[in-house]
Structures are given as structure tokens and as C-alpha cells.
Amino acid sequence: TLINHNVRSKFKRVDNKAKHDTLETVGILTAFLNMLKQFFADIRFMAFCEFELYQKHGKDDGIFVSYLGFIENVVVINPEAIKTIMLHSITYPKYPLLLSSAFGDYASSFFGSNLAVIDGVEWRKQRHVINPAFYNLAKFYPAFEEHVDKFIKNVEHQKGPVNVPKNLANMTVDILGKTVLGQDFGAQDDKLNAIIDSYYFMMGNAFRPLYTVLPFLTKLPTKFNKDFNQHLNSFDDFIYDLIQKAHDKYKNGVDEQETLLDLMVKTQHEDSESKLDDKVLRDNTVLFFVAGHETTAVTLAFQLYRLGLHSEVQQKLYEEIIDVVNGDIENLSLDLLQEMDYMDAFIKESMRLHPPAQLPGRITAQDVTLCGYRIPKGTMVTPSIYGVHHSDVYYGQDVKQFRPERWLGEEAKKIHRFAHIPFSAGPRVCLGNNFSLIEQKLFLSKFLHKFIVKLQPDQINLERALDVNKDFAINVSTRQ
């Protein structure tokens, strides 16, 4: 009770927007149980834990205090407060959790110090170098198409149910390799297996809060630690090899279209103020691996799940595709993808209910007021993407229903702009959002043109549980 009292007294009402005298705080026992749950969970599970707590303990302010491990965490579900946080990246910089390299924990040794976690001048410098790689997405279109076609061909040759998450991840990593790193990975042809295995091993383990909070565990002479370090070394060798190839390409003056990696490597050879050294290149290449393929693969897997669940939506999408390409899928182009309104609504709705990135942590750089409460400097503040997307306060009574129509016409205008933020918003908005949206639309158009998706009877409740390592098989039949 004393601890609770202490926590509450820190977050007091300062103006009449606040509905209660202090911010609502989850009880210390609940926090402790939640912490145990989080310690052994994958970080991706934590947003569900937080939202469950909010539903049980939060009041109707859309803001409450919870815990991330031992750290007090102000979780924000109110879209006006989310807007304030997202638009003011100097007052609310990134929470430096993943920058704890001083501890030498797994998250920082794998993920490193890249664009997504740094702030200030260094962030501006890196974003300035990396941004131009995403200016002209039309140049990526042929690579998107090649790998989507390969995916479809593989499905055509497969007998029986198709396990989608892993295969989709192979497709998206091939697309990423070709477009962003300039490499043919061949994951869809089973050529990248060892590296992908290492990658998944680290993704599955590096971000476990257990190791971030108790990093000394990573130093114990256990088999697990040995395995982790082996995987890390082989993954790093692979990345440094890609970087070396980009250096060679620069020196040989190969006149090809510049990839993101080329742009980053070039800074070292030219007398530029934005020089990025090899370690920064390595850390950003890892970032692009992490941010750039699993997110889209999981999104697509959930979309196939939704299509199987809602056959009427599938039919409407199919009709729109046929209409836009005028009956011939060979006409499909980047421009035509922009004409698919129902497709846009479908993607928005699926990313609302199944956002792959959920808790973008920030820290207060000064004392602030959010929703009428005083939040002291140095507090962790986390807009809950999952929370605001699932809140009936902002989406109404049918919040749990999958209804793309809510994103069409007048109805869409009533939804708060910051109540739908799967790619975040403001200066730290996802750099790959348009890249991913084109990938999704192209995939869905070609896939639905070819196949009808059906779920298997035991797979009607996947609401929370999908990641690229989970088995999720769908039945597909070829359209006549």
C-alpha cells in the first residue's frame, strides 16, 4: 500500500482534464505477477499484458501506470495524449532500454545502436542518409513482383494446407534483401536457412525482459549462452560480408541502382559530414532485417486469417481487384494499386486489430502534463498502439468486429487520426510504411486473383497468437 501510495503521489492531477486525483496505478501484487509473466514472455506478448491490465485497472482517462519489469511505465491509450507524445520527439525521446550496451545484454549486442533507438543529432544524421533510399518506391516494384510471383508459384505446387507465416517471412526477407541490401537471399529457394535460423533464434531470445533486467545471466557458462553467441557470430559475419560487398561494389564503380546499403557505405568513401562507420552500418542492417520483413510477414499472415474468416470481405476484395485491373492481372501496376479503396480499408482494419508493433516506449525529457496529470521528468511513457486500436471509447461498441467499412466515407472521418497508428506517427514514423503497404497490396492482389483462402476448422481464433515461428496453415483453392 505504501509503495502504491508513493507511486500515485508522483502522478497528481494538475488540471481539470484529469478525472481523478492521481493516475490510476496497477496494484503492486498485480504488477509483480505481471512482471513475472513478462520476464518469461517474448516482448511481443507484453502489449496484451498491458492492455489486459488497463481493462481491469485503468479508469476512463485512457492513461495509467503499469510496470515494465521494475520500471514504472505510464501507458497511454488516449489518442490526444498519443498525438502530443508522437509529435514532440524532443520532449518525448525514445526510451533508452535497448541502448543499455553498458550492461552487455543480449538485446543490445544483437540489435545494436541504430536509427530506431537513438535520438538527437545522431538520429537526424542517420535518418538523413537513410531516407532517400525510400523516396522512389517505383524502382522496387519489379523486385516485389518477382518474389510475390515466386510465393504464388510455390503455393501452386504445394499439396494440402499451406503453412503461411514462415513462407511469408521468406518472401518478405527476399524482397528486403533485393531492394534494401542489394542481395539475392534466395530464402524462398531454401538457400538462406542457417542465417535465418540464427536470426530467429536471436529474435526469439534477445528481447526477453529477463535478460535485459538481469543481464548477468548472459555471462553464465550455459549451453543456451554458448548457442546464442554462436548464432550472433554467424549472423554478424553474414552482415559484415554484405557490407564488404557493398564497399567492393563502390570501389569497382558498378553502375547499378543504389540500395540503402550503398547509400550508407558511400558516406565512408566521400568527404561527407554524415559518415557512418561499419558498426553503425552493421546495426542499421540488423534494424532493417528486424523492422523490414517480419512485421510485414505477420501482417500478411493475419490478413490471410481474416480473409478466411470473412468470406464476404474476400469476395469484395476480389471484385475490386478484377475491376481495377480491368479483368487482366497483367495490367497491375503501382498506380493501379493506389486505386483500390476497399483494399486500403481492409489493410487498415487488419492492422488495427493486429498491429505487429505495439509499445513504442518513450521517456519524458522534462516534467510534462498528460491527460491532466503531472508526469515527472525521466518517466517511461508508452503509447499503446494495441490499446488505442482496441478501445471501445474510440471505436465504439463494435470495436472487436472486423469491419473494413469503418474506414470508408463519412464514418472514417469520425475516427481520431491518432487512434490508428500501426506505423507510429510524427517525426519517428516508420520509414518503411509505404514500402510495406505496397508490398501488402501487391501480394493481396496477386494472391486473391489466383486463390480462394479457407481456414481449417480448428483455426478460427488466432486473435493474438501469430508470429512468424507459429504454424498457421490455410487451405487454398485455385480460382477457375
Ligand code: HEM
Ligand atoms: C507492417 C509493417 C511495419 C510496421 C507495422 C512497422 C511499424 C513501425 C513502428 C510502429 C515504428 C516506430 C516505433 C516508434 O515510434 O518508436 C517503426 C519504425 C521504423 N520502421 Fe517500421 N514497420 C513496418 C515495416 C517496416 C519496413 C518494411 C521497414 C524498412 C524496409 C521499416 C523500417 C523502419 C525504420 C527504419 C524505423 C525507425 C524510424 C526512426 O526511428 O526514425 N519498417 N516501424
